Amino acid sequence: MAALLQRTTDTITRNQAELLSSWKSDLQNLGGYHNVKPEELAQQTVDFIRQLISGTADGSADINGPAWDGMRLYLEKLSRSRALLGMDSQQTAGFIFAIKRPLMALLQSEYANEPAVFAEQLWAVSELIDSLGLYTVRTFQKSREEVIKRQQEELLELSTPVVKLWDGVLALPMIGTLDSQRTQVVMESLLQRIVDTGSEIAIIDITGVPTVDTLVAQHLLKTVTAIRLMGADCIISGVRPQIAQTIVHLGLDLQGIVTKASLADALALALRRSGLTVTKAV
Amino acid sequence: MDRIPILRMGEFLLVTIQVDMHDQLAMTLQDDLAERISATSAKAVLIDISALDMVDSFIGRMIGTISGLSRIMDAETVVVGMQPAVAITLVELGLELPGVSTALNVERGMQLLRARVAAQ
Amino acid sequence: MIVRSSGSQPVRLEQDVVLARQTVRKLTQECAMRLIDQTKLVTAVSELARNTVVYGGGGDMDWQLIEDGTRVGVRLTFRDEGPGIADIKLAMTDGWTSGSGLGLGLTGAKRLVDEFELDSTVGAGTRITITRWT
Structure with a gap:
């Protein structure tokens, strides 16, 4: 130069x-x-x-x-x-x-x-x-x-609302295709909310998720384990038939994980575990 | 030598870990707890790790060992207050602490222990 | 890639493992790493620093705060002049241990970082470099 x-x-x-x-x-x-x-x-x-x-x-x-x-x-x-x-x-x-x-x-x-x-x-x-x-x-x-x-x-944060369903019961309704980065962010915010609210039961609802791949399924399982380590319980609801097939196909071990067909079933279980009953007021 | 204090509350032993632990400190705690359970015939042990910003395989193993030890000595153990980042890291590390009871915070941990001790 | 700052510290005693963790925690905070990533890196450091002390007979940790485009990261090298690792493949198997540990140190640390490089010669020592980006 x-x-x-x-x-x-x-x-x-x-x-x-x-x-x-x-x-x-x-x-x-x-x-x-x-x-x-x-x-x-x-x-x-x-x-x-x-x-x-x-x-x-x-x-x-x-x-x-x-x-x-x-x-x-x-x-x-x-x-x-x-x-x-x-x-x-x-x-x-x-x-x-x-x-x-x-x-x-x-x-x-x-x-x-x-x-x-x-x-x-x-x-x-x-x-x-x-x-x-x-x-x-x-x-x-x-x-x-x-x-x-x-x-x-x-x-990412906007697309991941963690909602409180009941005192001590949180729900995470997941919608749309999950990639592993999004799953990670969502799960982290769920874990943080569990600590912040002192909720003992978390429901991850995947009704709105069309498919999951191996990585996402593994993230889900890891989250469930992490929630248990923190001292709370996790229920997965809304597992579609195709997703159930994928999970079985991938040989992932779902033992020890509670799954329910719908969010309503999961909430009913959560209430029962919290010692609450819902009755019709006549 | 520094030690992590173990508090006695009736049939319960309480441990709050608030320092960045080196390995020797963890080993000492493990030995001290076994001694105290035996000396006080404690029925339950509560370990609060909410102040720990990291749990590696060594501390994880200590937690597992304490849990196993106390079970043999007829005491229940519950680990409370694990931070989300710590929990995720432990799972990633491959340490899922099977057989260790956990609770969200000290209050819930005490509830759990009381229920278990009463059930015996 | 730009090196923003760098340094080195001994990893010889058990207490040095704690100091190594603290140094790295500070570095991760300096580059505004997310808490979860901080925790993963610090945990990996704890595992590797312990290996350096227990199996390598003590050594050093070199740290670098690096920048690559918009990414910022922390790169650490653990070196010792210990006996080295005879069978790297075996050492990188979950659950295998030459000592009394759980055998999660190396493999676990690898899962916790973005980049992992292991170089070891029997009788000459071991060198492990890890990187985690923000």
């Missing part, structure tokens, strides 16, 4: 006001930043140039080096704010790349009489801006992935 000359840094420092204004007007022509507040955008351009000057101060173009700590921090903050505004990676990186044209123009006038030096510095600056732009894209991507991950987790 071609080294940045001190003269280049000085040129940028000396002409920063001019650089700033032509960068800003280029950004305006590009458009696409209308949902960023103008004063915020202005502040971001000022900050970028300040970080650029401080980063190039010792001639280092390795943006992973300590001289660029401030710049990296700034870019991370920038990409995160762009990601939260719902902008795409092109708009985010385009913001950085837009400084190239004014920067090139600046270098051209500075090194007008030294084509060899100009070419070399042009290359160095161009590489630097490219790597800063790429860094922005990378952190932008990361912020987006974090947003997606968080939403997935929230969705």
Whole structure:
């Protein structure tokens, strides 16, 4: 990588006001930043140039080096704010790349009489801006992935309601296809609720589950065992014929596990175990 | 040497484990409990592990052994308050503690023990 | 993959097993691991650290806080210069033990982590690396 000359840094420092204004007007022509507040955008351009000057101060173009700590921090903050505004990676990186044209123009006038030096510095600056732009894209991507991950987790929790059927009786009605990650999250929240509410009986109702695979069936069995270790009991209700077949087929041992045909049967059993009877009031 | 205290309440012995146990401490507890059951003719032992954030195979084995030991010495044992994360980890580890009675908390554990002792 | 921080501590005495657990608990909290995953990793550490003390005659634990894309994780290496494991396949069988344990240490630890790597030479020592991601 071609080294940045001190003269280049000085040129940028000396002409920063001019650089700033032509960068800003280029950004305006590009458009696409209308949902960023103008004063915020202005502040971001000022900050970028300040970080650029401080980063190039010792001639280092390795943006992973300590001289660029401030710049990296700034870019991370920038990409995160762009990601939260719902902008795409092109708009985010385009913001950085837009400084190239004014920067090139600046270098051209500075090194007008030294084509060899100009070419070399042009290359160095161009590489630097490219790597800063790429860094922005990378952190932008990361912020987006974090947003997606968080939403997935929230969705998982939303889809797993643990309901209280009676004092000391919890039910977990499971609906839809179970994958092993979802099963795991659901089971964990059930276990936590058992502790929180001090419920001694938990009913896992799988009426709404079309099929189970080996992994999910194993998770179910592990959950039942974990519930027993915690000192509560578990009833599985709503086992459809196909699922019963799968479980037998897989050779899974259901011994010691109480199963009931329907949620109603399971609740009746739970009430009986709690020493309660339901009678018709006449 | 540090020890985990064993409290006596009538026919019951109570143990609350609140420290991050090293193996020797677990072995000492096991021996101490056997001694105390024999010395006090206790009918039941309650072990509260609600403060434990981890149970590995060594501590798991200690719990199983205490349970077996006390059964031979004519005392019931109940383990109470196992945290969900600990229970899931134990199952994953392959340690299902067969033959060990469990309860959600101290209160339920006492109820269970009283009922069992009365049934004898 | 980026290493955020790393360190090493001895695993020679029984008390060191407790210290190893505490170090790892702190690391898992630093990278905001879910409680259940914390517990699994700390339990695996307990098993492996005990093996290092009891069967390996003492050794060290190296820890790393690592980052790979959006994933953050804890990677631990247990090394000893003990007798080594003659039959790795046998040692990785549930219920098999050379000592007085339950034989769940190695296999159990493997089930509790995302990545498990075992390297052992008879007479030279054993090296086990485990990783758990958030």
